Amino acid sequence: MLQRVLTKSNKSDLYLDLIELASGLLLVGFLWTHMLFVSTILISPEMFNTLSEFLDTYYLSYFAIPFIVVVALLHFVIAGRRIPTRIQEQRIVWQHAKMLNHFDTWTWVFQAITGMAILVLAAIHVWLVVTGWPINAMNSADRMEAFWWFYLVLLFVGEYHAGFGIYRQFVKWGMFPRKPIGYVAKLITVVIIVLGLAAMVAFVRLGGGA
Amino acid sequence: MSNYQTHITDMLIVGAGLAGERIAVEAASQGLNVIILSLVPPRRSHSTAAQGGMQASLGNCAMGEGDSTDVHFADTVKGSDWGCEQDVARAFVENAPLAVREMAVWGVPWSRVVAGKRTLPDGRELEEKKEKEGLITARDFGGTAKWRTCYTADGTGHTLQYTMDSMVVQMGITVHDRTEAISLIHDGDKCIGVVARCLRTGDLRVYIAKSTVMCTGGYGRLYSASTNAVINEGNGMFVALNTGVVPLGNMEAVQFHPTGMVPVWILITEGARGDGGYLLDKNLYRFMPDYEPKKKELASRDVVSRRMTQHIRKGHGVDSPYGPHLWLDIRHLGANHINTNLREIANIAKNFAGVDPVKDLIPVRPTQHYSMGGVRTNKDGHAYGLKGLFACGEAACWDLHGFNRLGGNSLAETITAGRIIGKKVTEYTLGATLSYSYEQVNNAVKEQENRVKALVNGWNGKEDVYNLRNEMEKSLMDYVGIFRNGPDLQKAVDNLREVYHRSLNIGLKSGGEGPSPELAQALRLPGMIRLALCISYGALTRTESRGSHAREDYPKRDDANWLKRTLAYWPEGADLPELKYEPVTITELPPGDRGYGESSAQPEGGGKKNG
């Protein structure tokens, strides 16, 4: 009780919630842009190379990659505060989700799980990219050919997390009913996943043809 | 088990509905310690079910112009068929507008006047004035000369109760919910509290107070078809009756609401007719104007219920597995109106009867709804027979309603009487001292303990509580309904007497441990049957028709012999109430024509005159 009284009446909960929102939006924005950039391979490998060289030449990559890593870690810590840490609580949530069998509750449970997964998967991805510098179509194609199964998982997990994440933020803050927001979020997610899959196929073909 | 918790306080209120909480607020604001006992959390009280509204002659809306306390008074007295106490009715109508305004400050979102012209469903045009905009508006209800029923959409009881309870919370008033008062502690002269049973643990408790106020609502659940909540079993009334010294007034006056929905008997508010709904028969013919050319669907409830029953008896009812019924038609009010002002009704119709009132008709039949009778009190709410015992609201026969209550006057009674009686109980309590003997209290608890033991162990017999309850309900339903007659009432009395004797031999089927629902029912049932006997015996003895008490063998009101109130006592060891009578207080309006109903000077259905 003493500590509750002493720590009460500040705005930390608000700020945490805002950081969760801002970092989430930023990451979704990044991820979707990233996927669009990756999809340039569908137009031509030259297009892809031009874009990555442009980002490299102007040092955008050197700035953006560490920044996104920091934001992602921040997002993990802040949004992760929602995840029950005690085993008893985890059991309750699992039991609750099973009993209720409610769509949005299940999607949230998987949101927490995918969040954890992304932390590991994305770290590996960044490590792979950075150690195989620079980014160009051939490098990526080699990587994709070797690790396509890894990227397939990362694509679905990442897009799932981003799609439902942004939907939930709109639900929590928004002025719109959630049903239409849900449709839009799902639509965008599907489009991105299709683009991602197509890009993967293109990379694998490119790698195979080399 | 002779350990019991004891609570001592200034004022003990039994029942946390609107009347009880209003009194608690009054007492607490004057510094008294108050404990409220309630079967359920206060916000689940049956007061919340009152949908339509409460009458108060504010006269803000166009159709309420020219309204005054005098008009409200006359409507109330006529509605009661001159059975009410006119000094009480006068105090009530004067205080009702004040009570409404007070509730507005405390937080009730009363519906307000919106300026402009509009057309009513029957084609009448009206214009709400700009200078009245934003003031509390009103709707039409049965038996009123003006539009006087203030409301919040169709959740008036709900918003009143939530606001009143917010005051109780704000003032930090103690509420013991899930607690049932099962007997009064008294010495034949003065009441000093109650023995109660905790419905969480089953333990007995003692509450001792300078004043005890019964605000336990009505007894609708004596009837199997009632609009009432399942907790309305007349607890406060039989607990008072059981003392042998406190009489119940006018128990034969039972109100049937015209529109209980078939077959679940959930109330469809009078507001549905007030806002322009029609009653139709099996040929979809609107029959009420034939019977009541002036007030049509909006005559008083006793009259409309009888006209509906008459019409069904003529063979115009719609047949159903639950007996014949009629239709309520509100389709012409439009989806917009139905889904805002009558939304709860639309929901109820959809959920429980599977009909959408925007497109469909609602099956209705008159259904037990309200008890005009109750613990007889004087105009200060002080019960006859015991000092320190008070009653208020539906549990009481303060006698505002006489033999028929007007729609919108019950909700109004709860907070208006709560206001008036609250002041009087507070005054009494401030001047009272508390003294009691340990032995008296201990004996009172022992008596209840022994009852419990006898039931649990089956010492007196093995009668099944639910069977007996069904038989009691059936006797009342079959023989003490809307139209009554001597032979039927005699049958009811005979059956009920027999059931009463059997109820003294109840034995539980379950172990009766803890908060056993079977034990709770078994403790109540003999008292409930006593109430049923007060109703039927009072009705058998009253050889006239007045208000809701309609005798086929005595169809006329008989002011020469029966302008008086029944007082039912239950002497120790009796199996029938002892009936006494007292005169009705008439201060302003001598008995006359109600302006509607069978005995009014207007054409009867089919055109023939009926004096």
Add this chain to the structure above:
Amino acid sequence: MADRQLTFEIFRYNPLKPEVAPYMQTYKLAETTGMTIFVALNMIREEQDPSLMFDFVCRAAICGSCAMVINGRPRLACKTLTNTLPAKIKLFPLPVFKLVGDLAVDTGTWFRYLSEKTESWVHTSKVPDPKVQEERMDNAVANQIYEAERCIECGCCIAGCATANIRDEFLGAAGINRVARFMVDPRDERSPGEYFEIVGSEEGAFGCMGLMACDDNCPMELPLQMQLAFVRRKMAAYGLGYKEKKRIKP
């Protein structure tokens, strides 16, 4: 439909007899037309097992007493028709609330605490003087207040909320909606700062994770998503120092 045989599996536990572990008890019942869970449970109690505990009051879906978990969903038992359910019906008491016994839970104590914590009354410096004409209010405002006030405190939103299931202090949709009711009421003189004290934390507006089981399970169909988002935005605006235009008090 009318001649279906229904099988009820009902959670049994009496906290006063902790030596008997919780178990599921099975009852069979012939379905009747228009049968609700209210009708069914009463038939079971009267004909098969008088010790079965459950709560009903109004049986018309206006008092909020009879919420329970019916085949996994928190709903009002009185308005749940058996013909909308499969022949096997599983009943649990609401989670989160203290168990009284079997299907009965103590929502009263929980909601009284909620009212105290959110100070759910109109905070006004005005002393009522019923003799003078009431203050005017726009009818649209009255309707807006009523919209939030329609909550019947049944507890379905709390029971369905994952956060409320693991965080004792979380106000849940019922609590946040309650605060919204007073925020839109021009009679309440509380400042945004005072509201922030009540709901500007993870116990209130910022504790909601947006799972919306409240919104999907509310038997009164209150617009809970909108109310929760409204309070969250208001509180964020205050917390970030955005000064609202002074509210017009009519």
